[in-house]
Amino acid sequence: xxxxxxxxxxxxxxxxxxxxxxxxxxxxxxxxxxxxxxxxxxxxxxxxxxxxxxxxxxxxxxxxxxxxxxxxxxxxxxxxxxxxxxxxxxxxxxxxxxxxxxxxxxxxxxxxxxxxxxxxxxxxxxxxxxxxxxxxxxxxxxxxxxxxxxxxxxxxxxxxxxxxxxxxxxxxxxxxxxx
Amino acid sequence: xxxxxxxxxxxxxxxxxxxxxxxxxxxxxxxxxxxxxxxxxxxxxxxxxxxxxxxxxxxxxxxxxxxxxxxxxxxxxxxxxxxxxxxxxxxxxxxxxxxxxxxxxxxxxxxxxxxxxxxxxxxxxxxxxxxxxxxxxxxxxxxxxxxxxxxxxxxxxxxxxxxxxxxxxxxxxxxxxxxxxxxxxxxxxxxxxxxxxxxxxxxxxxxxxxxxxxxxxxxxxxxxxxxxxxxxxxxxxxxxxxxxxxxxxxxxxxxxxxxxxxxxxxxxxxxxxxxxxxxxxxxxxxxxxxxxxxxxxxxxxxxxxxxxxxxxxxxxxxxxxxxxxxxxxxxxxxxxxxxxxxxxxxxxxxxxxxxxxxxxxx
Amino acid sequence: xxxxxxxxxxxxxxxxxxxxxxxxxxxxxxxxxxxxxxxxxxxxxxxxxxxxxxxxxxxxxxxxxxxxxxxxxxxxxxxxxxxxxxxxxxxxxxxxxxxxxxxxxxxxxxxxxxxxxxxxxxxxxxxxxxxxxxxxxxxxxxxxxxxxxxxxxxxxxxxxxxxxxxxxxxxxxxxxxxxxxxxxxxxxxxxxxxxxxxxxxxxxxxxxxxxxxxxxxxxxxxxxxxxxxxxxxxxxxxxxxxxxxxxxxx
Numbered sequence: 001x002x003x004x005x006x007x008x009x010x011x012x013x014x015x016x017x018x019x020x021x022x023x024x025x026x027x028x029x030x031x032x033x034x035x036x037x038x039x040x041x042x043x044x045x046x047x048x049x050x051x052x053x054x055x056x057x058x059x060x061x062x063x064x065x066x067x068x069x070x071x072x073x074x075x076x077x078x079x080x081x082x083x084x085x086x087x088x089x090x091x092x093x094x095x096x097x098x099x100x101x102x103x104x105x106x107x108x109x110x111x112x113x114x115x116x117x118x119x120x121x122x123x124x125x126x127x128x129x130x131x132x133x134x135x136x137x138x139x140x141x142x143x144x145x146x147x148x149x150x151x152x153x154x155x156x157x158x159x160x161x162x163x164x165x166x167x168x169x170x171x172x173x174x175x176x177x178x179x
Numbered sequence: 180x181x182x183x184x185x186x187x188x189x190x191x192x193x194x195x196x197x198x199x200x201x202x203x204x205x206x207x208x209x210x211x212x213x214x215x216x217x218x219x220x221x222x223x224x225x226x227x228x229x230x231x232x233x234x235x236x237x238x239x240x241x242x243x244x245x246x247x248x249x250x251x252x253x254x255x256x257x258x259x260x261x262x263x264x265x266x267x268x269x270x271x272x273x274x275x276x277x278x279x280x281x282x283x284x285x286x287x288x289x290x291x292x293x294x295x296x297x298x299x300x301x302x303x304x305x306x307x308x309x310x311x312x313x314x315x316x317x318x319x320x321x322x323x324x325x326x327x328x329x330x331x332x333x334x335x336x337x338x339x340x341x342x343x344x345x346x347x348x349x350x351x352x353x354x355x356x357x358x359x360x361x362x363x364x365x366x367x368x369x370x371x372x373x374x375x376x377x378x379x380x381x382x383x384x385x386x387x388x389x390x391x392x393x394x395x396x397x398x399x400x401x402x403x404x405x406x407x408x409x410x411x412x413x414x415x416x417x418x419x420x421x422x423x424x425x426x427x428x429x430x431x432x433x434x435x436x437x438x439x440x441x442x443x444x445x446x447x448x449x450x451x452x453x454x455x456x457x458x459x460x461x462x463x464x465x466x467x468x469x470x471x472x473x474x475x476x477x478x479x480x481x482x483x484x485x486x487x488x489x490x491x492x493x494x495x496x497x498x499x500x501x502x503x504x505x506x507x508x509x510x511x512x513x514x515x516x517x518x519x520x521x522x523x524x525x526x527x528x529x530x531x532x533x534x535x536x537x538x539x540x541x
Numbered sequence: 542x543x544x545x546x547x548x549x550x551x552x553x554x555x556x557x558x559x560x561x562x563x564x565x566x567x568x569x570x571x572x573x574x575x576x577x578x579x580x581x582x583x584x585x586x587x588x589x590x591x592x593x594x595x596x597x598x599x600x601x602x603x604x605x606x607x608x609x610x611x612x613x614x615x616x617x618x619x620x621x622x623x624x625x626x627x628x629x630x631x632x633x634x635x636x637x638x639x640x641x642x643x644x645x646x647x648x649x650x651x652x653x654x655x656x657x658x659x660x661x662x663x664x665x666x667x668x669x670x671x672x673x674x675x676x677x678x679x680x681x682x683x684x685x686x687x688x689x690x691x692x693x694x695x696x697x698x699x700x701x702x703x704x705x706x707x708x709x710x711x712x713x714x715x716x717x718x719x720x721x722x723x724x725x726x727x728x729x730x731x732x733x734x735x736x737x738x739x740x741x742x743x744x745x746x747x748x749x750x751x752x753x754x755x756x757x758x759x760x761x762x763x764x765x766x767x768x769x770x771x772x773x774x775x776x777x778x779x780x781x782x783x784x785x786x787x788x789x790x791x
Binding site (some may be wrong): 203205229231233234235237238239241242243244245246247248249251253267268271275382383384385386387391392393394395396397398399 | 584604608609615626627
């Protein structure tokens with residue numbers, strides 16, 4: 001198997017972090033992974049995006065041109081990458097920041113008001129965890145347990161409250177993904 | 180097995196350098212290698228190492244020159260425009276027979292160019308760049324793991340031959356994260372041995388006669404007859420390196436190959452995707468990936484031009500700089516075609532497939 | 542027989558390659574004597590410049606490195622940081638230090654590197670054959686200012702001690718001359734002071750020698766000294782510009 005993902009949003013929304021946690025979890029599950037960010041001036045306010053590849057064989061090109069999954073946290077991300085999603089691929093987007101959505105009919109689409117969900121849970125910081133949860137719920141690409149272990153490892157001592165909120169957010173995402 | 184850590188290439192090579200016994204690092208910030216200098220700034224104080232952010236690339240490489248003269252493992256890094264500035268010092272380091280490791284995280288050029296991945300510094304790295312008859316050993320990684328492993332190899336080669344070694348990576352390898360396993364750090368005993376390995380020529384604390392030494396770290400020989408001998412000796416060293424240190428990877432090489440691809444670094448990664456896809460579709464393509472781009476694996480290429488091979492395709496993120504070396508290797512036996520991307524843009528596996536099949540533009 | 546004068550241990554027995562009447566021999570000797578007297582030779586590393594004193598790496602009998610033009614303070618930084626228990630000095634001329642190496646000297650001084658810089662100012666490029674230096678005086682004729690240095694076109698000479706003394710970090714900065722026996726005796730004391738501070742790891746120390754170039758000035762050695770006293774000293778005043786060892790030091 002090989003899954004190619006683009007995660008994209010405004011700088012500060014956590015698009016790169018989504019990619020990082022997915023890659024780390026994939027690594028924890030014993031898969032090959034790569035994480036390739038956009039960098040430079042584009043990062044300072046435009047769309048920050050990252051290519052993530054998770055595969056059971058060696059990863060040749062880490063650059064994702066045609067994603068299996070696009071995680072779009074804002075409208076410019078759909079405008080930029082939406083047409084590149086593979087046929088029968090998956091678009092996960094944040095309805096709070098994507099007023100126009102997508103016109104494509106040949107892909108799976110999961111809509112979620114991620115800002116509202118994160119606010120309800122209690123911190124905008126967990127918006128990206130909602131998105132990760134949706135990926136897990138929909139595709140089972142990485143294991144929830146691996147992610148939980150990883151988060152627990154570095155958050156339990158530093159910020160147990162945030163850890164709690166993160167786990168709630170992931171579970172909420174999984175619920176949405178499974179629908 | 181060591182633990183796998185998900186890490187950027189820039190950070191992985193820095194960590195690996197520290198583990199390899201590098202305790203001196205001098206550099207100047209430039210994108211896309213900034214994580215490397217930042218990692219060193221953070222980690223060197225924790226291992227009693229030296230980190231100095233120099234006033235320029237020129238100063239940084241000359242700090243390397245001075246520190247290398249004391250016989251200790253020292254490194255600098257930069258990206259293309261900064262490497263140009265370092266060329267003066269690199270020529271002096273080579274001329275003075277000094278070990279040093281230089282990392283180039285290439286970006287688009289010429290001039291300021293852009294900050295995206297490119298391979299436009301191939302000529303500069305492998306054919307000179309600085310003045311005079313000298314050679315750099317040039318290692319070209321294509322994964323973050325290999326990037327990290329090359330730090331260790333680069334220091335070993337630098338010390339073995341008393342020669343500067345460049346790791347020629349690019350913005351993609353510097354910025355991307357992949358799982359890395361690190362070798363253990365040098366032990367105290369190994370570090371002590373490293374520190375003393377160059378006492379026959381380096382600058383270190385002295386004694387009175389009869390054990391007094393006067394070591395000169397120098398690239399100047401004003402007498403032409405002496406300089407002649409000095410340069411001839413350098414040449415012999417380069418011959419030895421060409422004989423002993425050629426490294427390359429054979430990918431999908433077989434008697435069934437219809438086309439042989441030659442690519443290094445990031446370009447080779449993307450070519451592998453294309454080769455895998457073509458193999459699944461029933462077309463056999465082999466690849467030679469030079470790991471040392473100097474010394475260059477000419478024979479490795481000429482050895483795999485089996486009967487069925489119709490042509491050789493060179494893929495690079497430049498205007499075809501390595502094509503010259505591949506043509507030397509192929510020696511007119513087969514057509515050599517070229518697929519390049521410039522401006523910091525990457526080719527896709529599809530574009531490489533089209534080039535291999537001759538269907539581009541269709 | 543009693544030996545009353547001999548070659549300092551810190552100089553090799555090679556013959557100097559300098560022109561007759563050149564002051565490099567004097568400044569070399571002052572530095573070597575001070576190294577001997579302070580017992581620093583065995584822990585000393587020196588950096589030679591590009592210029593007439595390019596062969597200084599052969600003349601000082603300690604470990605020596607030969608730098609690219611202007612880069613001596615950068616080499617010295619790498620050397621000192623690598624072997625902090627050793628002492629480091631650079632020896633540089635005016636073209637080397639105040640033109641092509643301006644960035645390196647200012648930043649080494651600004652970092653307060655624990656090194657001593659000896660700066661020989663004779664207002665001209667010697668080795669390359671008498672071209673204009675950053676310290677060439679207004680109106681002074683050289684092979685690249687054949688009608689005299691025109692300060693409106695190319696600016697005024699750079700006063701390095703004054704420039705460096707605007708920085709906070711340097712520990713000791715002084716300008717001396719090699720223009721008379723008395724001046725040389727005074728210079729020796731300053732050289733020794735700078736190296737003493739170096740040995741004690743006090744910080745960045747800097748000594749400028751106002752000196753001569755009889756060959757490229759086209760003057761006999763004694764006339765060159767006279768000319769320098771009359772023309773250089775008014776522009777490059779002798780004296781201390783920084784001494785943090787003195788209470789309320791500048």
